[in-house]
Structures are given as structure tokens and as C-alpha cells.
Amino acid sequence: MEAPQIDSARIAEVARGALSRGDIERRERVFTVSDLGVSYNGKPALEDVSLDVFRNTVTAFIGPSGCGKSTFIRCFNRMNDLIPGADIDGTVLYHGADLYGRSVDPVEIRRRIGMVFQKPNPFPKSIYDNIAFGPRVLGMKGDLDERVEGALRQAALWDEVKDRLKDGALGLSGGQQQRLCIARALAVEPDVILMDEPASALDPISTTRIEDLMHELKREYTIVIVTHNMQQAARVADMTAFFSVVVDEDGSARRGVLVEYDTTTKIFTTPSDKRTEDYVTGRFG
Amino acid sequence: MSVVAVSETPRRSRALKNRLFVAAMLFSMLVAFGTLAVLLVDTIVTGWPAIEWKLFSDPPSTVPEEAGGRPAILATLYLGIVVLLLSVPIGVLTAIYLEEYANRERWWNRLIEVNIQNLAAVPSIVYGILGLAFIVRGIGIGRVVFAGALILTLVVLPTVVVASREAIRAVPDSIRQGAFALGATKWQVVWRQVLPASIPGIATGSILALSRAVGETAPLIMVGAVVYVPFDPTLFGAYTALPVQIYNWTKLPDPLFQTLAAAGAIVLLAIVLSMNAVAIFLRNRYRKQW
Numbered sequence: 205m206e207a208p209q210i211d212s213a214r215i216a217e218v219a220r221g222a223l224s225r226g227d228i229e230r231r232e233r234v235f236t237v238s239d240l241g242v243s244y245n246g247k248p249a250l251e252d253v254s255l256d257v258f259r260n261t262v263t264a265f266i267g268p269s270g271c272g273k274s275t276f277i278r279c280f281n282r283m284n285d286l287i288p289g290a291d292i293d294g295t296v297l298y299h300g301a302d303l304y305g306r307s308v309d310p311v312e313i314r315r316r317i318g319m320v321f322q323k324p325n326p327f328p329k330s331i332y333d334n335i336a337f338g339p340r341v342l343g344m345k346g347d348l349d350e351r352v353e354g355a356l357r358q359a360a361l362w363d364e365v366k367d368r369l370k371d372g373a374l375g376l377s378g379g380q381q382q383r384l385c386i387a388r389a390l391a392v393e394p395d396v397i398l399m400d401e402p403a404s405a406l407d408p409i410s411t412t413r414i415e416d417l418m419h420e421l422k423r424e425y426t427i428v429i430v431t432h433n434m435q436q437a438a439r440v441a442d443m444t445a446f447f448s449v450v451v452d453e454d455g456s457a458r459r460g461v462l463v464e465y466d467t468t469t470k471i472f473t474t475p476s477d478k479r480t481e482d483y484v485t486g487r488f489g
Numbered sequence: 490m491s492v493v494a495v496s497e498t499p500r501r502s503r504a505l506k507n508r509l510f511v512a513a514m515l516f517s518m519l520v521a522f523g524t525l526a527v528l529l530v531d532t533i534v535t536g537w538p539a540i541e542w543k544l545f546s547d548p549p550s551t552v553p554e555e556a557g558g559r560p561a562i563l564a565t566l567y568l569g570i571v572v573l574l575l576s577v578p579i580g581v582l583t584a585i586y587l588e589e590y591a592n593r594e595r596w597w598n599r600l601i602e603v604n605i606q607n608l609a610a611v612p613s614i615v616y617g618i619l620g621l622a623f624i625v626r627g628i629g630i631g632r633v634v635f636a637g638a639l640i641l642t643l644v645v646l647p648t649v650v651v652a653s654r655e656a657i658r659a660v661p662d663s664i665r666q667g668a669f670a671l672g673a674t675k676w677q678v679v680w681r682q683v684l685p686a687s688i689p690g691i692a693t694g695s696i697l698a699l700s701r702a703v704g705e706t707a708p709l710i711m712v713g714a715v716v717y718v719p720f721d722p723t724l725f726g727a728y729t730a731l732p733v734q735i736y737n738w739t740k741l742p743d744p745l746f747q748t749l750a751a752a753g754a755i756v757l758l759a760i761v762l763s764m765n766a767v768a769i770f771l772r773n774r775y776r777k778q779w
Contacts, residue, residue, distance in 0.1 A: 315672030325663035
């Protein structure tokens with residue numbers, strides 16, 4: 205049996221533009237997660253996660269299906285609150301304040317922490333109204349037209365749609381719809397953008413555009429992304445967390461755990477855990 | 490060889506079964522459509538001579554040559570409008586509560602759900618008796634258009650609620666999540682995303698329910714749509730409705746009244762079928778692809 209090979213092309217890919225560990229850890233901590241667990245109707249889905257998310261970085265969560273990475277990302281904007289039976293313990297600090305504190309309004313949290321979903325979900329309205337929805341419901345001041353244009357430009361969609369802002373958003377291609385959803389999230393001027401497998405339903409060209417966009421956006425925003433695609437994590441992320449599934453001895457319950465969290469370079473070149481190494485070298489998952 | 494020999498008979502019998510089944514389906518369809526066609530043609534042939542301006546302009550009379558259906562037609566339109574104005578807001582709000590707010594774990598919400606389903610199955614004459622006891626006599630507003638409209642509202646309300654719930658349920662959850670993720674409140678999500686997206690379905694269901702209300706006779710006889718009303722109805726005045734007027738004409742001995750009854754039926758059919766056409770148009774025009 206061959207020793208696991210770490211492919212040198214991947215190392216080159218990872219190394220390009222990646223931030224060093226010291227560089228990252230000097231940044232402000234946007235989220236500090238300690239001993240976080242999530243359960244649905246009493247069944248644990250994710251246990252014991254502790255990690256920090258740093259400002260103006262892209263942080264990727266990777267791992268096999270069912271490892272709880274999507275569950276985890278939904279803790280950051282309290283989307284799990286909308287699921288009956290979901291229960292969260294442990295703490296998530298957002299700029300030092302408890303995200304699940306008593307006085308915290310989840311609506312206010314979601315205004316500051318935007319989210320892009322796996323399947324593009326534009327509203328069945330015009331392109332313009334899709335972007336304007338957020339600013340309108342939040343009662344944001346200022347010129348709405350400018351805000352819409354700004355958001356579409358940031359999401360690299362303006363040139364493609366500027367002549368048909370009044371057309372229905374459902375007429376756009378899948379890749380355009382997803383960039384529209386990113387623009388929609390940007391229009392409310394968030395601090396963080398969460399992306400739950402944003403490119404998994406898209407073709408390779410659209411995927412590349414979304415990835416380029418992430419590189420652009422991290423200058424102004426903090427980005428957290430869940431992805432199935434390891435190459436994608438390697439291409440876009442500064443920090444990568446690898447999650448895995450633990451099955452109880454009797455095989456009855458499966459739950460996600462955080463195996464390793466480090467710089468993307470480290471995770472993809474010299475991981476310290478055997479399970480991470482097996483996963484990134486393609487032996488598992 | 491033997492394979493071919495064995496399969497020969499079953500194949501013929503299977504083909505025969507296939508043809509028999511198609512024939513049975515065609516026959517069933519013919520029963521439904523044939524009946525409808527015969528009814529339509531017979532009504533139109535019988536009633537056509539009486540379709541003249543007099544029918545829409547004159548009040549009923551004991552002399553068939555002078556009799557018209559103006560008060561009944563007007564009252565039916567009034568009933569339709571009041572039922573629409575009452576049943577749609579109440580029905581839609583109930584549907585929104587049940588779909589978006591109600592916690593199914595709570596027994597009272599399940600009770601409401603079961604109740605609404607049961608109400609949809611209650612015969613309309615029962616609503617008529619209820620209306621007579623509680624609205625006409627109980628509140629004491631008497632045998633007036635508004636009382637009739639209240640009863641018909643009760644009759645169609647469960648249908649409106651069920652149709653609206655289905656329309657609301659058809660809005661994908663990803664739309665709600667997308668709106669929540671932008672910092673919208675529950676009210677904003679429901680009011681600005683879910684409701685606009687479900688309006689075509691709600692409109693279709695409401696119009697179909699309304700066309701049922703317009704054709705109802707039994708509860709209206711119960712709450713006193715008086716048969717002979719020689720003047721234009723008012724909201725709080727005595728009235729007769731088109732189906733009741735038709736029913737009355739058929740009971741009169743002079744064959745000319747039979748013609749009038751058929752003409753009245755044509756008018757009622759025209760109202761109901763055009764409402765259904767609007768419903769179908771709305772459904773096709775605003776059909777959404779998610």
C-alpha cells in the first residue's frame with residue numbers, strides 16, 4: 205500500500221495568496237466559539253466545537269456529509285432558532301458579546317451577519333426588488349438606487365443586469381442568481397457573510413466567479429464558507445476546519461465533531477490528525 | 490419456440506385488458522361530460538327565447554309575459570360582493586395563522602385544524618338553520634341581504650381557508666429563510682414575501698369558493714330569501730336570490746315560467762362559468778416556477 209501522497213500542485217495552489225498563521229492570528233476575533241453543541245429533538249448533531257473566526261479572512265468548514273458543518277454555520281446567525289426542536293449549548297461570542305444572550309435579538313444578528321444558501325433562492329420579484337428588499341425592511345436611509353447598484357457591482361453582477369433591473373430574478377442563470385443572492389446579502393451592509401455551499405449547485409465557470417468574488421469580498425467582510433469541495437476550500441480559505449462524523453459503538457447515533465482547525469496551508473499540506481490527512485488526500489469521504 | 494408459444498395468449502389477453510380499461514375510462518368521462526352537455530344544451534334551448542332585456546330590467550310578476558329577474562340578479566351580485574369582502578380577509582388571516590404561526594404541538598391549534606376540515610363537509614342547509622337561529626332571529630337583523638351574505642360566508646369560509654393554506658404552503662421555505670437571513674421580522678417575511686407569492690393561489694381558491702356561494706339555494710331559503718320581491722334589493726332589505734327565483738319559477742304552472750326559469754339558469758351559469766374562467770386565467774397567468 206502506498207503512503208498517502210499530498211499532491212504538489214495542491215500545495216502550490218494553497219500557497220498562492222494564503223495568509224500566514226501569525227498574520228491571521230493578529231487579527232480581531234469576530235467569533236469565538238467555545239464547547240458548542242447542537243441537538244435536534246434531543247439527538248446531538250454536533251458536539252464540542254471550539255474555534256475562532258478572524259476578521260477579513262475566509263474560513264472554510266469542510267468534511268463528509270452529516271458532519272454537522274451546515275448545522276454549525278447556521279449557529280452564527282441563529283438560523284437554527286427557526287427550526288423547532290433545535291437546541292444549542294456552549295457559547296458563541298460575536299465581537300466579545302454572547303450571541304445567544306438573553307437581550308440579543310436574532311433579527312438584529314441576521315442583519316449584521318448575512319447568509320447565502322446552497323441553492324440560489326432569489327425572491328420571485330424583480331432583480332431590483334430582490335436587492336432592495338433588505339434595505340427596505342430594515343428602513344435603511346439613503347438613496348436606494350445607489351445602494352442597489354453598489355451591491356450589484358460588489359457582487360460583479362452589475363454589468364450583466366444593469367439594463368434589466370425590472371426583469372424577474374427567476375429569469376437569471378443559476379450562477380447569476382447566486383451572485384444576486386450575494387448582492388442581496390451585501391446590500392444590508394453586513395459585517396460577516398456566511399455561505400453554505402454557495403457553489404455546489406453551479407457550473408465550474410460560475411463557481412470560479414463566486415470564488416474570485418470571495419477573494420475580493422474578504423477585504424471588507426469576514427467570510428465563513430461551508431464546502432464539500434476540498435479544492436475550493438484550498439483555493440479560497442485562509443483558515444480551514446475539518447469536521448468528521450463519530451458513530452456510537454452500537455451504531456445508533458451519529459454526530460459531528462471538529463477534528464482539526466488550522467491555516468489552510470497546514471490542513472492541506474501537513475495536517476496533524478490522521479483523519480484530516482485521509483480526507484484531504486482523498487482516502488475517505 | 491416454447492417461449493413464443495406461451496406468451497402468445499397472455500399477450501392477446503393483456504392487450505384486450507388494456508383496451509377494456511381505456512374504454513371504461515372513456516365511458517366514465519362521457520357520463521360526466523355528456524350529462525353536462527345535455528344539461529347545458531337543454532337549458533339553453535329552453536331558456537333562449539326568454540333571454541331578453543326584460544329579464545334584466547323588470548321585477549317578477551304573476552303575468553309571465555311581464556316577469557323579469559332584476560331584483561334576484563342584483564341581490565345575487567350583492568351577496569357575491571359581500572361574501573367576497575367578508576370571507577377573503579377572514580379566510581386568509583386564518584390560513585396565515587395556521588400555516589405560519591400556529592404551533593402544531595398545541596392541542597387547540599390541532600382542534601382548530603380538524604374543525605375547519607369538518608366544517609367544509611357540513612351540508613349548507615345546516616348553516617341555513619344556524620343562520621336562522623343566530624343571525625336572523627338571534628341578532629335580530631331579519632331576513633335581509635346582509636344576513637344571507639353572512640350565512641354564505643360561513644358556508645365558503647372553510648374552502649377559502651383550505652385553498653389559502655395550500656397556496657401558502659406552496660411557497661418554498663427557502664424564500665422564508667432568505668428573507669429571515671436579511672434581518673426581516675416574521676411579520677415582514679409573511680407580509681412581504683409569503684403572502685404576495687401566494688396571492689394567485691388564494692385568488693383562484695377564493696373565486697371558486699365564491700362561485701359556489703352564488704349558486705347556493707338551500708341556506709338562503711332557510712334564512713328567507715323571499716320569493717316575490719318586486720323592488721331592487723338593499724343591503725338591509727328583503728331580497729330574493731337568483732337560484733331561489735329560478736326554483737320558484739319552476740314551481741309555477743304556466744309553461745312560460747319554465748322558459749323564464751331556464752333563462753334564469755343561463756344567467757346563473759354565465760355568472761358562475763365566467764368566475765371560474767377568471768380563476769383559471771389567474772392560475773395560468775401567475776403560475777410560479779421556483
